[in-house]
Amino acid sequence: MSPYDPSAYPPFAVTVDLVVLTVRRHSLCALTVRRGEPPFQGRWALPGGFVKADEDLAAAAARELVEETGLCVHDPAAPESAGNGAHLEQLGTYGDPQRDPRMRVVSVAHLVLAPDLPAPRAGGDANSARWSPVETFLDQDGEQGSLAFDHAQILADGVERARSKIEYSSLATAFCTPEFTVGELRRVYEAVWGVALDPRNFHRKVTGTPGFLVPTGGTTTRQGGRPAQLFRAGGATLLNPPMLRPEV
Amino acid sequence: MSPYDPSAYPPFAVTVDLVVLTVRRHSLCALTVRRGEPPFQGRWALPGGFVKADEDLAAAAARELVEETGLCVHDPAAPESAGNGAHLEQLGTYGDPQRDPRMRVVSVAHLVLAPDLPAPRAGGDANSARWSPVETFLDQDGEQGSLAFDHAQILADGVERARSKIEYSSLATAFCTPEFTVGELRRVYEAVWGVALDPRNFHRKVTGTPGFLVPTGGTTTRQGGRPAQLFRAGGATLLNPPMLRPEV
DNA sequence: GGTGTTTATCGTCAGCCAGACGACTATGAT
DNA sequence: ATCATAGTCGTCTGGCTGACGATAAACACC
Numbered sequence: 001m002s003p004y005d006p007s008a009y010p011p012f013a014v015t016v017d018l019v020v021l022t023v024r025r026h027s028l029c030a031l032t033v034r035r036g037e038p039p040f041q042g043r044w045a046l047p048g049g050f051v052k053a054d055e056d057l058a059a060a061a062a063r064e065l066v067e068e069t070g071l072c073v074h075d076p077a078a079p080e081s082a083g084n085g086a087h088l089e090q091l092g093t094y095g096d097p098q099r100d101p102r103m104r105v106v107s108v109a110h111l112v113l114a115p116d117l118p119a120p121r122a123g124g125d126a127n128s129a130r131w132s133p134v135e136t137f138l139d140q141d142g143e144q145g146s147l148a149f150d151h152a153q154i155l156a157d158g159v160e161r162a163r164s165k166i167e168y169s170s171l172a173t174a175f176c177t178p179e180f181t182v183g184e185l186r187r188v189y190e191a192v193w194g195v196a197l198d199p200r201n202f203h204r205k206v207t208g209t210p211g212f213l214v215p216t217g218g219t220t221t222r223q224g225g226r227p228a229q230l231f232r233a234g235g236a237t238l239l240n241p242p243m244l245r246p247e248v
Numbered sequence: 249m250s251p252y253d254p255s256a257y258p259p260f261a262v263t264v265d266l267v268v269l270t271v272r273r274h275s276l277c278a279l280t281v282r283r284g285e286p287p288f289q290g291r292w293a294l295p296g297g298f299v300k301a302d303e304d305l306a307a308a309a310a311r312e313l314v315e316e317t318g319l320c321v322h323d324p325a326a327p328e329s330a331g332n333g334a335h336l337e338q339l340g341t342y343g344d345p346q347r348d349p350r351m352r353v354v355s356v357a358h359l360v361l362a363p364d365l366p367a368p369r370a371g372g373d374a375n376s377a378r379w380s381p382v383e384t385f386l387d388q389d390g391e392q393g394s395l396a397f398d399h400a401q402i403l404a405d406g407v408e409r410a411r412s413k414i415e416y417s418s419l420a421t422a423f424c425t426p427e428f429t430v431g432e433l434r435r436v437y438e439a440v441w442g443v444a445l446d447p448r449n450f451h452r453k454v455t456g457t458p459g460f461l462v463p464t465g466g467t468t469t470r471q472g473g474r475p476a477q478l479f480r481a482g483g484a485t486l487l488n489p490p491m492l493r494p495e496v
Numbered sequence: 497g498g499t500g501t502t503t504a505t506c507g508t509c510a511g512c513c514a515g516a517c518g519a520c521t522a523t524g525a526t
Numbered sequence: 527a528t529c530a531t532a533g534t535c536g537t538c539t540g541g542c543t544g545a546c547g548a549t550a551a552a553c554a555c556c
Contacts, residue, residue, distance in 0.1 A: 476504055
């Protein structure tokens with residue numbers, strides 16, 4: 001590492017951006033906020049903000065999440081909170097010199113997976129934050145409706161991360177309420193992958209994987225039909241063998 | 249995103265650090281450089297340096313790689329160079345406020361996978377850069393021989409990324425010369441995972457996966473024994489089903 | 497020229513697992 | 527009572543993996 005020469009290496013602004021995903025009404029949705037000021041004023045963007053001088057990156061992401069959505073992050077160091085709060089992980093860092101027209105900004109994107117929640121709040125302005133199906137931002141090549149900055153790319157990367165990660169980890173349970181049924185978990189996979197899964201094979205797979213699901217003893221009929229067993233997420237985090245995403 | 253208030257959000261220095269991995273003499277090795285100045289003067293560290301004012305993150309990583317090792321990066325936009333040059337991808341970003349005692353530094357770590365090469369050069373001082381087996385830095389809990397800053401953690405994350413990525417991608421070929429045999433590829437897997445693999449099952453798996461290997465028609469006896477067919481990396485990047493890492 | 501060593505490659509067999517799908521169960525709606 | 531809905535248990539088959547035997551083609555050595 002070379003000596004620090006401020007004239008040769010001007011300082012950068014560092015931000016965190018959040019890809020907050022949830023499953024609502026059978027579809028994978030992302031949280032976006034409407035920008036109140038230039039650049040991209042009035043356009044939708046990912047929530048995010050500047051990292052404070054003495055703040056860790058993950059802490060900054062967690063703080064922005066609370067500020068913009070009221071969501072709590074699940075702390076891995078506090079296992080008693082398992083099932084409550086959202087999953088947060090670092091996604092990647094975006095530092096194209098032109099990505100922000102105002103100045104050189106390096107943004108550390110984070111991925112948040114949350115269960116379905118009541119409408120988000122954003123600084124009291126309910127109209128400035130909303131959930132939208134991810135296809136809204138992924139499908140179109142045109143400018144219409146696309147996100148500010150390079151946020152469409154960040155969102156696409158976050159969605160792909162989520163899609164691949166539920167294959168080989170138990171992370172899909174982060175989209176569920178603390179207690180959930182096999183069917184609810186299956187609908188999570190179906191929404192995230194955008195495919196239909198065989199209920200019988202799915203049931204066999206998830207109940208047969210040790211440590212994935214822990215029965216709570218209760219049952220529910222909230223989905224209609226025959227009552228279903230309730231489960232909690234088990235301790236296993238890695239699925240081996242993985243859940244296979246069906247071929248296209 | 250909030251307005252930029254320089255007093256509330258002091259600027260950060262942004263660096264890139266490189267986890268450069270190769271396979272030499274049956275073991276997974278990482279490139280380290282000896283620090284010539286404080287802090288951690290005389291200690292080994294990952295190669296890296298400051299990102300320039302108008303430089304993309306990946307470009308900064310590629311530049312540092314050339315400067316410190318002479319290695320060329322394989323450009324995905326130039327497929328004719330396939331097989332030559334190293335693979336580079338972003339690994340993760342490390343921004344603990346205390347990670348550098350001098351100032352607030354956010355480091356974007358990158359992972360580089362390279363074929364075995366002649367001894368590295370580092371600014372003309374051959375003694376200040378070297379390959380060491382990754383266990384040198386991963387095994388010990390004590391201070392003795394450990395890397396500067398949080399580089400031991402970054403290296404550990406890079407090694408884990410490499411270990412998991414060769415499971416489901418054809419990235420192991422990045423450790424090989426442009427033309428290689430099935431046995432050479434198997435020894436890459438064995439070195440990266442630190443396990444022994446059955447040569448017959450491995451051969452069946454890699455030659456049976458469409459797009460993984462393309463025979464060049466030539467053969468070689470450079471490993472001794474019966475001549476082996478030479479292959480080039482095929483177009484496939486994702487292996488489905490993956491190579492399974494043996495259980496412990 | 498044999499003989500042993502090394503590495504590559506082909507085959508066989510059993511077990512596990514996933515996809516396809518039939519059958520039955522337990523609830524609420526009509 | 528009947529139907530629709532959703533959950534759960536089984537069966538069968540094909541593909542893939544791990545274990546391992548057998549053969550092939552080079553080299554080293556005597």
